[in-house]
Amino acid sequence: GQNIDQPTEMTATEGAIVQINCTYQTSGFNGLFWYQQHAGEAPTFLSYNVLDGLEEKGRFSSFLSRSKGYSYLLLKELQMKDSASYLCAVRDSDYKLSFGAGTTVTVRA
Amino acid sequence: IAGITQAPTSQILAAGRRMTLRCTQDMRHNAMYWYRQDLGLGLRLIHYSNTAGTTGKGEVPDGYSVSRANTDDFPLTLASAVPSQTSVYFCASSSGASNEQFFGPGTRLTVL
Numbered sequence: 645g646q647n648i649d650q651p652t653e654m655t656a657t658e659g660a661i662v663q664i665n666c667t668y669q670t671s672g673f674n675g676l677f678w679y680q681q682h683a684g685e686a687p688t689f690l691s692y693n694v695l696d697g698l699e700e701k702g703r704f705s706s707f708l709s710r711s712k713g714y715s716y717l718l719l720k721e722l723q724m725k726d727s728a729s730y731l732c733a734v735r736d737s738d739y740k741l742s743f744g745a746g747t748t749v750t751v752r753a
Numbered sequence: 754i755a756g757i758t759q760a761p762t763s764q765i766l767a768a769g770r771r772m773t774l775r776c777t778q779d780m781r782h783n784a785m786y787w788y789r790q791d792l793g794l795g796l797r798l799i800h801y802s803n804t805a806g807t808t809g810k811g812e813v814p815d816g817y818s819v820s821r822a823n824t825d826d827f828p829l830t831l832a833s834a835v836p837s838q839t840s841v842y843f844c845a846s847s848s849g850a851s852n853e854q855f856f857g858p859g860t861r862l863t864v865l
Binding site: 675677685686687688689692694731733735738739740741742743744745746 | 784786788793794795796797798801803809811812843847852853854855856857858859
């Protein structure tokens with residue numbers, strides 16, 4: 645099974661940078677995902693890492709270290725619309741996802 | 754239909770009643786999933802199907818059943834609902850060529 649840990653809440657100012665950490669313990673690793681979920685809506689895909697290193701996609705970047713069981717999602721130039729929950733998920737060898745409880749990010753003006 | 758749809762949007766149900774949540778996708782994805790999302794616990798996998806005709810149990814399958822008669826539809830049935838099944842239920846799908854799971858809009862279920 646998977647054990648996935650991420651902070652419950654984070655607050656940051658508009659225009660700033662926030663880093664959301666995720667640690668995991670897994671019996672079989674086949675990729676790490678980050679999803680964004682606005683209140684009352686479905687999760688939407690942000691990023692995917694399967695090899696060590698940094699994946700950059702616009703204002704969002706995701707990093708993975710498989711040896712450390714560690715990932716982070718970096719949100720740059722924060723905007724008010726980035727206020728949401730961010731879900732870390734690990735995929736196992738059967739292609740099933742296990743999700744962390746999510747990190748609620750609040751962006752303040 | 755565009756993407757993945759779920760019905761109903763919300764439902765209030767008396768304990769002991771039978772309920773089927775519907776999920777349909779038009780993307781011809783092989784794999785489909787059912788999750789429940791509860792405050793503080795995140796998304797938990799109930800059942801999944803890697804291809805039409807096959808299903809598997811996820812992390813929290815008790816009290817739920819699924820079927821996958823064709824590629825597009827993946828209904829979730831609660832045979833006899835209990836209050837602990839009050840939750841938001843999300844259906845998702847993915848293809849073998851994509852790493853991304855696409856989620857439906859969710860069904861908010863309250864069991865009284």
